[in-house]
Amino acid sequence: MGRPDKAQRAAIARRRSDAIDLRLAGVDWLTIARKLAADPTANSDGIAYPQGYGIERYRKAMDPPSDEALIHAACRDVRAALADRRAELKDDVDELRALEADRLDRLFFVAYKKAVRDQDLAAIDRTLRIMERRARLLGLDMPTRAELSGPDGGPLEVESKTVGELESLIALTAPDIA
Known part of the structure; x- marks a missing residue:
């Protein structure tokens, strides 16, 4: 065959x-x-x-x-x-992402010229918004680091509870269902 x-x-x-x-x-x-x-x-x-x-x-x-x-x-x-x-969806997404990036580039060029030439604060803000959107679209931004801490920035305290203690806490905080 x-x-x-x-x-x-x-x-x-x-x-x-x-x-x-x-x-x-x-x-x-x-x-x-x-x-x-x-x-x-x-x-x-x-x-x-x-x-x-x-x-x-x-x-x-x-x-x-x-x-x-x-x-x-x-x-x-x-x-x-x-x-x-x-594979088709990935190709479509990649194609759409490239198209959106091209659109943002065109908008950026217009806003940037106005921001630089006229020193227009609204145009500067618009330029920054376009830059932010483009960075999100293309994944250019670094992830934000989040850190949990306890009171006054100290370490978190972790407590162990038995099932009975947890049930008691739930009963105290849950609204009465009647």
Whole structure:
């Protein structure tokens, strides 16, 4: 078996899409596998699904794959479809991030020229806001460090309580539910 041609790749993509749609609808693995099987004797709809599971066995007039093999193929398809969708989303997000950065650059240029030329405080503020937004978008800001401390900046005190003591504290602080 060689590489699938364009029509076969399209049929495989359709099968994967159908598999993921069925899984998202809550259909169990065996039902998905049988619905997308190539051999009409294994297919729950009694048809030969194009590029369905076990297509090579069907073409060679062999027995259809076992239920376990069909389930394995359906799981593999769903994993592959999800990986493809994640990759597409990442590409889309990267593309959108670059587009937003370009937009911010254009806005920054206008605000910066006005801020420098006119020494306009509103334009300076707008320039800084654009810079802040761009830094957040591109992850340029360092994370803020937070440190917890006790009274007067001293160490926190940690107490141990038994379950009974905790229940008593909850009973004291919880509103009466009647």
